[in-house]
Amino acid sequence: EYTLDSARECLARQEDTIIFGLIERGRLPFNAPTYNYTFLTFLLRDSEAIQAKAGRYTNPEENPFFPENLPPSVVPHYPFSEFLHPAAALININKDIWKLYFHELLPMFVASGDDGNYAQTAAADLSLLQAISRRIHYGKFVAEAKFRESPQCYKPLIRAKDREALMKLLTSESVEKMVVKRVKKKAMVFGQEVTLDRDVKGKKYKVDPSVVSLLYQKWIIPLTKIVEVEYLLRRLH
Numbered sequence: 001e002y003t004l005d006s007a008r009e010c011l012a013r014q015e016d017t018i019i020f021g022l023i024e025r026g027r028l029p030f031n032a033p034t035y036n037y038t039f040l041t042f043l044l045r046d047s048e049a050i051q052a053k054a055g056r057y058t059n060p061e062e063n064p065f066f067p068e069n070l071p072p073s074v075v076p077h078y079p080f081s082e083f084l085h086p087a088a089a090l091i092n093i094n095k096d097i098w099k100l101y102f103h104e105l106l107p108m109f110v111a112s113g114d115d116g117n118y119a120q121t122a123a124a125d126l127s128l129l130q131a132i133s134r135r136i137h138y139g140k141f142v143a144e145a146k147f148r149e150s151p152q153c154y155k156p157l158i159r160a161k162d163r164e165a166l167m168k169l170l171t172s173e174s175v176e177k178m179v180v181k182r183v184k185k186k187a188m189v190f191g192q193e194v195t196l197d198r199d200v201k202g203k204k205y206k207v208d209p210s211v212v213s214l215l216y217q218k219w220i221i222p223l224t225k226i227v228e229v230e231y232l233l234r235r236l237h
């Protein structure tokens, strides 16, 4: 059901969600009171708890930011694909994603200021964080597809626990370059002002296309690759 091609298509599709998430969060100013630790964690933890009850985390593509004490799902069991090795469930790098998001990413694309919309700000942060997290943890599926395509190449490196060699084997620089170019182009297309006039005035994008390509180049792709390596290291257990 999953192949490397279908996994890559899914990664491309997720770019749309991330770019629109950036546009939505970028509409709002920084809104510093949102980042009072107690307020933010209460809002995000409780939002996740509600979504957990509604079954969000029974889907192996989803990884919570606050996995401790999440309530069980109350919706009917759905037989999600068992494509991944069970050890995939042990991999969750959301703590790193959280830090990166608040300390590095937000200041890069959000204007200073306060308009009082703290709940809307936190909601925009949560859905963007979830989109970024889903993309990065999708590395598990990409890694599994790669492993199934050539187990004979991966097995000896996994047995030797050779992270560096695994990283090298799973890397395709040409694909990475293409992804970075594509997200920049998408940011230009999705972020333009659409009017009924023939010529679109000015060239001001809703999210800076170079912030999007930098986000992918510096964080999203490298973290996806870390998830891939972590997954592969557990693949033979």
Ligand SMILES: O=C(O)C(=O)C[C@]1(C(=O)O)C=C[C@@H](O)C=C1
Pocket: 008, 011, 142, 170, 171, 172, 173, 175, 176, 179, 220, 221, 222, 224, 225, 228
């Ligand atoms: O498409 C792949 O092969 C992936 O592993 C995904 C990805 C990415 O994060 O976009 C990561 C590593 C590769 O070097 C290329 C691209």
